Amino acid sequence: MVDLRVKIGRITLKNPVMPASGTFSEGLARVFSFDHLGAVVTKTITAELRGGNPTPRVAEVGQGMLNSIGIPSKGVLNFIDHIMPEYQRFSAPLVVSVSAPTAESFAEIVRQLNIPGIAAIEANISCPNIEEDGKAFAMRAKSTAAVVDQLRKATALPLWVKLTPNTGDVGVVARAAQDSGADALVVANTILAMSIDTETFRPRLGSIMGGYSGPAIKPIILRMVYQCAQIVDIPIIGCGGITTTEDAVEYLLAGATAVQVGTATFVRPNAMLDVVEGLTRFCERKNIDRVSELTGAVRDRGMHVDKLEALP
Amino acid sequence: MLSTPAVNADENEPIRAAAAFDVADTQALVTSNAAVNAEYFHLTLAAAGLAMTAKAGQFFNIACPATDKDLPYLRRPMSVYRVVPAKGEVEFLYKVTGAGTRGLATLRAGDSTAILGPLGNGFGLDPGWKNIVVVGRGVGLATLAPLAEMAAERGIEVTAILSARTRALVMSVQRFIDAGAQVEVITDDDGSSDPDNVERLLVGLIESGRADAFFTCGSNRLMLLLKRVGATFQIPGQVAMEQQMACGLGMCFCCVRNFDSSHGPEQRRVCLDGPVFPLSEALSW
Numbered sequence: 001m002v003d004l005r006v007k008i009g010r011i012t013l014k015n016p017v018m019p020a021s022g023t024f025s026e027g028l029a030r031v032f033s034f035d036h037l038g039a040v041v042t043k044t045i046t047a048e049l050r051g052g053n054p055t056p057r058v059a060e061v062g063q064g065m066l067n068s069i070g071i072p073s074k075g076v077l078n079f080i081d082h083i084m085p086e087y088q089r090f091s092a093p094l095v096v097s098v099s100a101p102t103a104e105s106f107a108e109i110v111r112q113l114n115i116p117g118i119a120a121i122e123a124n125i126s127c128p129n130i131e132e133d134g135k136a137f138a139m140r141a142k143s144t145a146a147v148v149d150q151l152r153k154a155t156a157l158p159l160w161v162k163l164t165p166n167t168g169d170v171g172v173v174a175r176a177a178q179d180s181g182a183d184a185l186v187v188a189n190t191i192l193a194m195s196i197d198t199e200t201f202r203p204r205l206g207s208i209m210g211g212y213s214g215p216a217i218k219p220i221i222l223r224m225v226y227q228c229a230q231i232v233d234i235p236i237i238g239c240g241g242i243t244t245t246e247d248a249v250e251y252l253l254a255g256a257t258a259v260q261v262g263t264a265t266f267v268r269p270n271a272m273l274d275v276v277e278g279l280t281r282f283c284e285r286k287n288i289d290r291v292s293e294l295t296g297a298v299r300d301r302g303m304h305v306d307k308l309e310a311l312p
Numbered sequence: 313m314l315s316t317p318a319v320n321a322d323e324n325e326p327i328r329a330a331a332a333f334d335v336a337d338t339q340a341l342v343t344s345n346a347a348v349n350a351e352y353f354h355l356t357l358a359a360a361g362l363a364m365t366a367k368a369g370q371f372f373n374i375a376c377p378a379t380d381k382d383l384p385y386l387r388r389p390m391s392v393y394r395v396v397p398a399k400g401e402v403e404f405l406y407k408v409t410g411a412g413t414r415g416l417a418t419l420r421a422g423d424s425t426a427i428l429g430p431l432g433n434g435f436g437l438d439p440g441w442k443n444i445v446v447v448g449r450g451v452g453l454a455t456l457a458p459l460a461e462m463a464a465e466r467g468i469e470v471t472a473i474l475s476a477r478t479r480a481l482v483m484s485v486q487r488f489i490d491a492g493a494q495v496e497v498i499t500d501d502d503g504s505s506d507p508d509n510v511e512r513l514l515v516g517l518i519e520s521g522r523a524d525a526f527f528t529c530g531s532n533r534l535m536l537l538l539k540r541v542g543a544t545f546q547i548p549g550q551v552a553m554e555q556q557m558a559c560g561l562g563m564c565f566c567c568v569r570n571f572d573s574s575h576g577p578e579q580r581r582v583c584l585d586g587p588v589f590p591l592s593e594a595l596s597w
Contacts, residue, residue: 022564023559024563025563027561027562027563028561028563030333030561031336031337032333033332051579052565052568052579055555055556055568057556057567057568058557058558058564058566060386062383063383064385065386065558069564072565214385265559265563266386266564267375267385267387268337269335269337269559269561270337
């Protein structure tokens with residue numbers, strides 16, 4: 001029997017597969033039981049009430065999805081009173097994704113979530129749809145350090161920090177998050193993108209730009225996981241275009257300890273279960289006893305990145 | 313190809329379905345998929361399990377095959393045209409308009425594709441209603457056709473006002489007649505689909521006591537007309553709405569529309585809160 005358990009800091013997950021925030025809700029429990037998942041990750045909640053963005057909110061672009069939802073949120077109390085109980089009937093650890101426009105308000109929302117039943121906080125410091133100061137915290141090391149430092153002081157819960165791919169130097173941002181007290185990194189979020197309808201000349205999203213996700217972005221985020229894994233010691237959770245078992249294995253080999261499946265769930269609601277089952281079969285075929293042995297097991301010894309083509 | 317290899321109809325068990333779940337992703341075998349006119353296709357799939365519980369107004373999120381030209385990534389929501397549990401069949405009527413439906417149109421008998429459902433709330437029939445008026449246009453008629461049968465089963469008389477650009481494009485007339493509906497075909501080319509004429513028809517039905525409720529799908533103009541006439545004469549109504557979707561399960565929040573509510577305007581998800589909404593709360597799309 002293959003051991004699928006992985007450790008993210010002090011939490012042990014029964015397997016390394018969980019949903020990506022925003023691509024999952026309690027509604028999926030109509031299709032399968034969350035008991036099969038390594039963890040569940042909520043949609044991002046914010047302290048303030050948010051309505052979300054104008055439609056169209058989604059466009060199909062190549063093998064991927066461009067979206068600009070805008071984080072509709074009914075606030076923290078609504079989450080605690082109405083959403084959390086829906087997840088309590090499942091054994092999978094509950095990871096709560098949070099976001100806020102300032103470091104201080106970020107810390108405040110995290111303080112409100114110091115309650116039993118929450119296994120970890122995922123700080124979404126990367127969502128490109130939030131307009132507030134125009135730039136996400138995770139675009140720069142300094143603003144990342146500032147917000148993670150405040151979050152670390154605000155909670156004793158395991159703190160996962162979700163980075164953005166929309167930065168020139170993801171490794172430096174990753175290190176800043178680690179040095180400021182993150183217990184794990186989620187690498188990464190959607191890529192800022194746009195699409196124009198050539199018949200109407202109009203942007204295909206109601207808010208012009210949005211986040212690009214799905215299979216099309218996998219090689220880009222995989223590269224970022226690899227880069228971050230060279231730099232940090234804390235566990236990395238890979239998130240970007242994972243659809244199949246092999247996609248998940250690639251991320252583990254690149255240095256991830258666990259993976260998040262996102263957009264694929266919209267296309268195949270059972271995608272996460274398929275990856276969980278597929279990992280067992282993969283490890284059996286490869287005579288691997290523990291899935292954790294795959295983490296960072298890419299055979300790159302003696303190989304070098306071309307400095308002319310690579311980002312720092 | 314996004315669709316998986318063909319399977320035997322009797323192996324069409326919903327993927328991992330169990331009693332606790334009410335939505336299943338089912339690999340369904342194509343029985344037939346044929347053009348009904350210049351614009352529309354009629355797809356019949358063999359399926360079993362939860363798919364057979366679909367009601368009028370509910371929908372499935374359907375995986376659309378890739379073609380030489382298109383590689384549709386997301387699924388496409390399609391309302392149920394007919395479910396025949398005795399035969400283990402579910403049918404869809406769709407207009408070929410883009411990458412997804414162009415892919416669907418390439419399906420042949422013996423192929424299979426994944427259908428997630430049944431999704432959404434479906435139409436509701438109040439036990440007190442004796443006569444309903446169904447007004448639809450274009451592909452909206454596909455959504456309304458099973459409602460006529462559901463009403464007939466409950467002894468409710470149906471008047472169906474079916475609208476299209478031309479008489480040749482009006483679909484499902486025989487289906488409504490077979491369900492016992494009084495059918496009135498209105499078209500753009502003879503001017504009978506003009507809102508003033510439709511309003512006259514509606515008022516006539518109200519005055520003769522044949523309009524306990526309105527149902528509509530497929531036309532913003534008809535929806536607004538029914539809403540106004542319904543408000544004037546205190547006739548309740550329901551509208552089935554469309555919107556771009558990704559997941560169909562309420563997760564992605566892509567398919568929101570604005571609605572009136574008792575506490576002001578609000579956004580609702582068409583997939584989860586609908587796709588059938590009270591006519592009185594619907595807003596122009």
